[in-house]
Amino acid sequence: MKVKKIVLTGGPCAGKTTALQQIEREFTEKGYHVLIVPEAASILIGAGIRPFGPYIMDMAEFQKYVIGLQMDLENFAEKAAESETNPSLIVCDRGILDDRAYVDESDWNNLLHEFKVTNFDLMNRYDLIIHLRTAALGKEEYYTLDNNNARTETPSEAREKDQKTLEAWLGHEKVKVIGNEMSFQDKIRKVVEEIYRSLEKPYPLQIQYKYLLSELDVSKMNEIQFVKLELEQYITEEDGKETIYRKTGRGGEEKYTAITKMDTDINHERITTSRLITDVEYYQNMPPKITPIRKTRYCFEYQNQYFRLDIFENGLQLLEVEPTTEKQPVTLPDFVTIEKDVTDDTEYRNSSIFYQLNSSIQNKIKKYRPTI
Incomplete structure (x- = not known):
């Protein structure tokens, strides 16, 4: 049975955590086996493996570990989905191309070479990319890092990371950008709406x-x-x-x-x-x-x-x-x-x-x- 694999990405404090919870609840109720692939960088940082602080690691080396862990986590999710009789939905808390935003072009090309992949290979792993804009873009009063100890960005840094992350995905055939011109609840509903469309389930036709x-x-x-x-x-x-x-x-x-x-x-x-x-x-x-x-x-x-x-x-x-x-x-x-x-x-x-x-x-x- 076809497995849909979606990336939920964006800048810091963009609403990903809430969106992931809503996705799991919404589509589990609709009969889907929902698998959430956690953010690899947060796992490593939470374990004390980090590119900042007293025990700092080189960023390129850190991203190598992030990519390796991310690939393993996604592969595990795909194996689990294959054993399911119900339709499966894999939602990744960030995708591998997110890591491109944290290194320069030379280091990124070295990482591609080390993992024997191309940018197209990484894009082809996913059916849909949903990019949530950071609250630091237009909703600064709601910007906080209290819900993620792995993040340390100032609002200015958050805006920069947000843009670099989005640019890393440009060229993918299905990129949806969801900003802050709407209410937060509407923002989360928009995420769910885009997934319904990707699954080709009844929903208002996409406007183009x-x-x-x-x-x-x-x-x-x-x-x-x-x-x-x-x-x-x-x-x-x-x-x-x-x-x-x-x-x-x-x-x-x-x-x-x-x-x-x-x-x-x-x-x-x-x-x-x-x-x-x-x-x-x-x-x-x-x-x-x-x-x-x-x-x-x-x-x-x-x-x-x-x-x-x-x-x-x-x-x-x-x-x-x-x-x-x-x-x-x-x-x-x-x-x-x-x-x-x-x-x-x-x-x-x-x-x-x-x-x-x-x-x-x-x-x-x-x-x-x-x-x-």
Whole structure:
């Protein structure tokens, strides 16, 4: 049975402890076997193994122990989940990529080499990343470290760690940022809501807005932290199923994914499943003479919202954003100029763009050529 594995992360004093308790209670009542993977760093610090204080340890060495323990704890949880007959939900109190926020790039690359993994390998361990903003961002009056003896950050340090932790996860396909513009209870409810959506359980449809850009201020954009991905994908159809085969590249690393979409008769829902594949399977399933979509994707956070900017080979620029609440207005980055809202325009879907590229092979779209 499919096991969902979720990371609950964020800055110090963000509400993780409360959220974890609510998650365990909520989904246990719904019949899930909920496994909470504790924060590895807190375990080590509580045992006297720490990168601060009188018996200080080098931070890179400490993070090596954290990663090793985290991997073991997650592996134990996965083994336990496999023996369950009921559906299982693994929730990690921080994920391995959190550790990237505490070391410099050189030390991080050394850690990747030591554990024989890539950044993609670490991202692929998890289905969903939920990042809770620290109370030091917008709710300073509630900032406290009384509930965690392993933490010593000042509000300023908490804000810095919060941002670095979020940046470590940029590029993951499912990152949800939950800020402090709502009440604390609404913040916790938002966490639960995002997990329901990840489990594909009945819940209000996720809102996603898409915009066609007329201009992009590259110099301003370069002032923010982003992850750059190179994407190539093609689509096949068989027996009522549409499968998107995708190659994702980042800094010399590559991963291959197959995403299958199928309409059902249950409330007219569309089921989407995703799996990792090999490069061999990716190229073997590519139809002859097909032209894949090729685009560069920039993933970044702006005003507690997660954006994806796609720039296609032909110059087409599309910006997507998923607001954290239905009533929350979208705050667009100041380095983009919007030509129009294309949220409901089917011509700007990836499938439409793909079929237009291959209209001589699969005549799915009558006409499509957006003006940049």
